[in-house]
Amino acid sequence: MRKLVRKGVEDLVPYPPGKPIEELERELGISGSIKLASNENPLGPSPLAVQTVINKSSTLNRYPDGSGYYLKSKLSKKFNIPFDQIILGNGSNELIELIIRTFLSPGDHTIQPFPTFLVYEKIVKGAGGNMTSVPLSNLSIDLKGILNAITPKTKVIFICNPNNPTGAAISKDDMLQFLREIPGDIIVVLDEAYIEFTTDEKTANGIDLLDAHSFLLVLRTFSKLYGLAGLRIGYGFAPQMVVDYMNRIRQPFNANTLAQAAATAALDDSSFVHKTLQVVREGLHYLCYNLDEMGLQYVPTQTNFFLIKTPGGGKRIYELMLKQGVIVRSMDSYDLPDYIRISIGLPEENERFIETLKRVL
Numbered sequence: 001m002r003k004l005v006r007k008g009v010e011d012l013v014p015y016p017p018g019k020p021i022e023e024l025e026r027e028l029g030i031s032g033s034i035k036l037a038s039n040e041n042p043l044g045p046s047p048l049a050v051q052t053v054i055n056k057s058s059t060l061n062r063y064p065d066g067s068g069y070y071l072k073s074k075l076s077k078k079f080n081i082p083f084d085q086i087i088l089g090n091g092s093n094e095l096i097e098l099i100i101r102t103f104l105s106p107g108d109h110t111i112q113p114f115p116t117f118l119v120y121e122k123i124v125k126g127a128g129g130n131m132t133s134v135p136l137s138n139l140s141i142d143l144k145g146i147l148n149a150i151t152p153k154t155k156v157i158f159i160c161n162p163n164n165p166t167g168a169a170i171s172k173d174d175m176l177q178f179l180r181e182i183p184g185d186i187i188v189v190l191d192e193a194y195i196e197f198t199t200d201e202k203t204a205n206g207i208d209l210l211d212a213h214s215f216l217l218v219l220r221t222f223s224k225l226y227g228l229a230g231l232r233i234g235y236g237f238a239p240q241m242v243v244d245y246m247n248r249i250r251q252p253f254n255a256n257t258l259a260q261a262a263a264t265a266a267l268d269d270s271s272f273v274h275k276t277l278q279v280v281r282e283g284l285h286y287l288c289y290n291l292d293e294m295g296l297q298y299v300p301t302q303t304n305f306f307l308i309k310t311p312g313g314g315k316r317i318y319e320l321m322l323k324q325g326v327i328v329r330s331m332d333s334y335d336l337p338d339y340i341r342i343s344i345g346l347p348e349e350n351e352r353f354i355e356t357l358k359r360v361l
């Protein structure tokens with residue numbers, strides 16, 4: 001019989017998302033759980049965005065603005081990037097899919113570090129492409145290893161900076177040198193979902209690097225810093241030609257009305273941004289202090305999440321904590337079985353995490 005499923009799809013497993021609070025509580029019959037598993041904003045959504053969503057909801061009988069005029073204009077002004085070099089997506093996830101659907105033909109080759117964000121490989125393989133995964137070196141992205149993995153068939157290279165799940169960031173100097181060594185006809189996808197959380201001034205910033213490589217796509221999101229993960233809105237900066245081709249494939253109304261309006265408002269919510277960064281930095285400090293006290297190892301981070309090495313394996317700790325209503329992330333699917341990944345929460349959530357970790361250990 002004819003094989004029904006597309007080549008490459010059979011070997012994939014569904015993306016393992018952080019367990020939703022409602023699902024855990026339904027399964028265990030408990031309440032008052034906390035989730036530190038999906039690198040979300042613990043403060044909730046930007047209040048300015050919420051108010052805008054309420055106001056805008058009376059226009060939901062109309063289709064969204066397919067050109068994303070207001071949001072793209074605002075992004076253009078904020079980052080000083082021409083309007084036609086900006087593309088909006090239903091989350092930055094959709095833009096990863098769009099770049100692959102636009103530029104990758106079956107059999108083409110791509111490269112990623114590993115472990116990294118699991119979605120890249122899933123999308124490439126689903127599109128019939130091949131992926132070389134270059135192992136991290138000391139939990140940092142091995143840029144030399146990636147350069148060595150380039151073949152004449154390489155079409156796309158993914159770099160997540162700072163990297164998920166390690167939280168490690170590449171410096172501007174290293175990134176510049178890397179981009180200069182990449183052949184001009186390879187698309188580099190630089191995923192900067194967590195760039196706003198970085199504190200190391202040397203960290204590469206894709207917006208300063210757009211001229212360093214002919215085909216660089218910089219991806220960003222409103223899901224993390226602005227707390228809009230549930231609305232699904234991300235954006236990308238790329239040469240006009242890349243954006244133009246992606247627009248030919250893009251669904252005309254991929255970025256919905258509420259998401260566009262909320263994101264436009266959130267860009268003005270500087271007090272929320274400030275508060276978020278403060279909560280993350282203070283939370284990280286508290287958590288690291290307590291983990292040091294407990295004698296546990298963790299990986300230094302430039303993001304709102306980090307890896308903790310847990311005796312007895314990450315999966316076991318994940319499962320034990322789950323039963324106590326604390327959702328963290330097991331790192332088995334990232335090939336880091338000794339670790340859990342946690343997102344920095346509110347002060348009371350961080351305290352509960354530490355108390356629960358002590359108990360289950």
Ligand SMILES: Cc1ncc(COP(=O)(O)O)c(C=O)c1O
Nearest residue numbers: 091092093117164193221223234
């Ligand atoms: C590295 C990375 N890129 C992209 C995303 C997805 O972002 P969005 O919500 O904009 O699709 C995530 C979400 O966890 C992520 O960790």
